[in-house]
Amino acid sequence: MGDKTQLLALVLAARYRAPVSVGLGILVATIVNHLATAAAGMLAADLLVGPWLPWIIAAAFIGIGIWTLVPDKLDDRGVAPNSLGAFPATLIAFFIAELGDKTQFATAVLAAEHQALIAVTAGTTLGMMAANLPVVALGSVFTRRLPLDWLRRGAAALFIATGIYAFFSAPGL
Numbered sequence: 001m002g003d004k005t006q007l008l009a010l011v012l013a014a015r016y017r018a019p020v021s022v023g024l025g026i027l028v029a030t031i032v033n034h035l036a037t038a039a040a041g042m043l044a045a046d047l048l049v050g051p052w053l054p055w056i057i058a059a060a061f062i063g064i065g066i067w068t069l070v071p072d073k074l075d076d077r078g079v080a081p082n083s084l085g086a087f088p089a090t091l092i093a094f095f096i097a098e099l100g101d102k103t104q105f106a107t108a109v110l111a112a113e114h115q116a117l118i119a120v121t122a123g124t125t126l127g128m129m130a131a132n133l134p135v136v137a138l139g140s141v142f143t144r145r146l147p148l149d150w151l152r153r154g155a156a157a158l159f160i161a162t163g164i165y166a167f168f169s170a171p172g173l
Helices: 004-016 019-047 053-068 086-098 102-114 117-138 140-145 148-169
Strands: none
Touching: 004 019, 004 086, 004 117, 019 086, 019 102, 019 117, 053 102, 053 148, 102 117
16 A cells, blocks of 8 residues: 555546546556566476475565555656556556566565466456555545555555464474
Protein backbone atom coordinates (compact mmCIF):
# COMPACT_ATOMS: atom_id res chain seq x y z
CA MET A 1 0.00 0.00 0.00
CA GLY A 2 1.18 3.48 -0.79
CA ASP A 3 3.76 2.43 -3.38
CA LYS A 4 4.66 3.99 -6.72
CA THR A 5 2.05 2.00 -8.64
CA GLN A 6 -0.73 3.56 -6.55
CA LEU A 7 0.77 7.00 -7.10
CA LEU A 8 0.94 6.19 -10.79
CA ALA A 9 -2.69 4.99 -10.80
CA LEU A 10 -3.74 8.26 -9.19
CA VAL A 11 -1.76 10.34 -11.69
CA LEU A 12 -3.13 8.42 -14.70
CA ALA A 13 -6.71 8.49 -13.40
CA ALA A 14 -6.48 12.24 -12.87
CA ARG A 15 -4.78 12.86 -16.21
CA TYR A 16 -7.02 10.77 -18.47
CA ARG A 17 -10.31 10.67 -16.53
CA ALA A 18 -10.97 7.27 -18.13
CA PRO A 19 -11.16 4.83 -15.22
CA VAL A 20 -12.09 1.79 -17.32
CA SER A 21 -9.18 2.28 -19.74
CA VAL A 22 -6.76 2.96 -16.89
CA GLY A 23 -8.03 -0.10 -14.99
CA LEU A 24 -7.69 -2.33 -18.05
CA GLY A 25 -4.18 -1.00 -18.68
CA ILE A 26 -3.22 -1.88 -15.10
CA LEU A 27 -4.72 -5.36 -15.51
CA VAL A 28 -2.96 -6.23 -18.78
CA ALA A 29 0.40 -4.79 -17.68
CA THR A 30 0.23 -6.65 -14.39
CA ILE A 31 -0.69 -9.98 -15.98
CA VAL A 32 2.16 -9.78 -18.50
CA ASN A 33 4.71 -8.58 -15.95
CA HIS A 34 3.74 -11.02 -13.19
CA LEU A 35 3.46 -13.99 -15.56
CA ALA A 36 7.03 -13.44 -16.76
CA THR A 37 8.20 -12.78 -13.20
CA ALA A 38 6.54 -15.92 -11.81
CA ALA A 39 8.10 -18.00 -14.58
CA ALA A 40 11.51 -16.52 -13.76
CA GLY A 41 10.99 -17.24 -10.05
CA MET A 42 10.09 -20.86 -10.78
CA LEU A 43 13.12 -21.25 -13.02
CA ALA A 44 15.37 -19.73 -10.36
CA ALA A 45 13.99 -22.18 -7.78
CA ASP A 46 14.67 -25.08 -10.13
CA LEU A 47 18.25 -23.92 -10.63
CA LEU A 48 18.85 -23.24 -6.94
CA VAL A 49 17.72 -26.61 -5.64
CA GLY A 50 19.25 -27.41 -2.30
CA PRO A 51 18.57 -27.52 1.40
CA TRP A 52 19.17 -23.78 1.72
CA LEU A 53 16.43 -22.70 -0.75
CA PRO A 54 13.72 -22.51 1.99
CA TRP A 55 16.09 -20.30 4.03
CA ILE A 56 16.55 -17.97 1.04
CA ILE A 57 12.79 -17.78 0.54
CA ALA A 58 12.21 -17.04 4.24
CA ALA A 59 14.88 -14.32 4.19
CA ALA A 60 13.36 -12.88 1.00
CA PHE A 61 9.92 -12.55 2.63
CA ILE A 62 11.44 -10.81 5.65
CA GLY A 63 13.41 -8.54 3.32
CA ILE A 64 10.27 -7.66 1.36
CA GLY A 65 8.55 -6.83 4.66
CA ILE A 66 11.33 -4.46 5.66
CA TRP A 67 11.45 -2.98 2.13
CA THR A 68 7.67 -2.37 2.32
CA LEU A 69 8.25 0.02 5.21
CA VAL A 70 10.07 2.39 2.83
CA PRO A 71 7.50 4.41 0.85
CA ASP A 72 8.04 4.63 -2.89
CA LYS A 73 8.08 7.84 -4.86
CA LEU A 74 6.92 8.22 -8.44
CA ASP A 75 9.90 8.79 -10.70
CA ASP A 76 10.11 10.38 -14.14
CA ARG A 77 9.67 7.01 -15.90
CA GLY A 78 6.30 6.53 -14.22
CA VAL A 79 4.26 8.77 -16.48
CA ALA A 80 3.76 8.04 -20.16
CA PRO A 81 3.71 10.79 -22.79
CA ASN A 82 0.47 12.74 -23.25
CA SER A 83 0.22 11.71 -26.91
CA LEU A 84 -0.83 8.19 -25.91
CA GLY A 85 -4.37 7.33 -24.93
CA ALA A 86 -5.34 6.15 -21.45
CA PHE A 87 -5.01 2.41 -22.11
CA PRO A 88 -1.61 2.36 -23.88
CA ALA A 89 -0.16 4.99 -21.53
CA THR A 90 -1.26 2.96 -18.49
CA LEU A 91 -0.07 -0.33 -20.01
CA ILE A 92 3.41 1.01 -20.72
CA ALA A 93 3.74 3.03 -17.53
CA PHE A 94 2.59 0.20 -15.25
CA PHE A 95 4.78 -2.37 -16.93
CA ILE A 96 7.82 -0.13 -16.47
CA ALA A 97 6.84 0.86 -12.92
CA GLU A 98 6.64 -2.80 -11.89
CA LEU A 99 10.19 -3.55 -13.03
CA GLY A 100 12.22 -4.10 -9.88
CA ASP A 101 9.26 -3.25 -7.65
CA LYS A 102 8.42 -5.01 -4.39
CA THR A 103 5.42 -6.77 -5.93
CA GLN A 104 7.56 -8.12 -8.75
CA PHE A 105 10.08 -9.46 -6.26
CA ALA A 106 7.28 -10.92 -4.11
CA THR A 107 5.80 -12.60 -7.20
CA ALA A 108 9.14 -14.25 -8.00
CA VAL A 109 9.56 -15.45 -4.42
CA LEU A 110 6.01 -16.83 -4.22
CA ALA A 111 6.45 -18.66 -7.53
CA ALA A 112 9.78 -20.08 -6.38
CA GLU A 113 8.18 -21.33 -3.18
CA HIS A 114 4.92 -22.72 -4.57
CA GLN A 115 5.88 -23.69 -8.14
CA ALA A 116 2.43 -22.63 -9.36
CA LEU A 117 2.72 -20.25 -12.33
CA ILE A 118 -0.97 -19.54 -12.94
CA ALA A 119 -2.03 -19.46 -9.28
CA VAL A 120 0.78 -17.07 -8.29
CA THR A 121 0.20 -14.83 -11.32
CA ALA A 122 -3.54 -14.76 -10.64
CA GLY A 123 -3.05 -14.07 -6.93
CA THR A 124 -0.52 -11.29 -7.36
CA THR A 125 -2.55 -9.76 -10.18
CA LEU A 126 -5.68 -9.81 -8.02
CA GLY A 127 -3.69 -8.19 -5.23
CA MET A 128 -2.43 -5.49 -7.59
CA MET A 129 -5.96 -4.84 -8.84
CA ALA A 130 -7.33 -4.73 -5.28
CA ALA A 131 -4.69 -2.17 -4.34
CA ASN A 132 -4.99 0.02 -7.44
CA LEU A 133 -8.58 -0.04 -8.69
CA PRO A 134 -9.93 1.82 -5.64
CA VAL A 135 -7.31 4.50 -6.27
CA VAL A 136 -8.43 4.78 -9.88
CA ALA A 137 -12.12 4.79 -8.94
CA LEU A 138 -11.98 7.13 -5.98
CA GLY A 139 -8.95 9.24 -6.87
CA SER A 140 -7.60 11.68 -4.34
CA VAL A 141 -10.51 11.11 -1.91
CA PHE A 142 -9.12 7.62 -1.29
CA THR A 143 -5.62 8.80 -0.41
CA ARG A 144 -6.85 11.57 1.90
CA ARG A 145 -9.13 9.36 3.99
CA LEU A 146 -7.21 6.11 4.48
CA PRO A 147 -4.17 5.91 6.76
CA LEU A 148 -1.76 4.69 4.07
CA ASP A 149 1.15 4.66 6.52
CA TRP A 150 -0.68 2.16 8.74
CA LEU A 151 -1.72 0.08 5.72
CA ARG A 152 1.93 -0.04 4.59
CA ARG A 153 2.98 -1.12 8.09
CA GLY A 154 0.32 -3.84 8.09
CA ALA A 155 1.52 -5.14 4.73
CA ALA A 156 5.12 -5.12 6.01
CA ALA A 157 4.06 -7.08 9.10
CA LEU A 158 2.34 -9.71 6.92
CA PHE A 159 5.47 -10.18 4.79
CA ILE A 160 7.70 -10.44 7.86
CA ALA A 161 5.29 -12.89 9.54
CA THR A 162 5.25 -15.00 6.37
CA GLY A 163 9.06 -14.98 6.35
CA ILE A 164 9.24 -16.01 10.00
CA TYR A 165 6.73 -18.79 9.37
CA ALA A 166 8.73 -19.97 6.35
CA PHE A 167 11.92 -19.83 8.43
CA PHE A 168 10.49 -22.05 11.16
CA SER A 169 8.92 -24.37 8.55
CA ALA A 170 12.24 -24.90 6.77
CA PRO A 171 13.65 -28.43 6.91
CA GLY A 172 16.33 -28.99 9.49
CA LEU A 173 14.98 -26.61 12.09
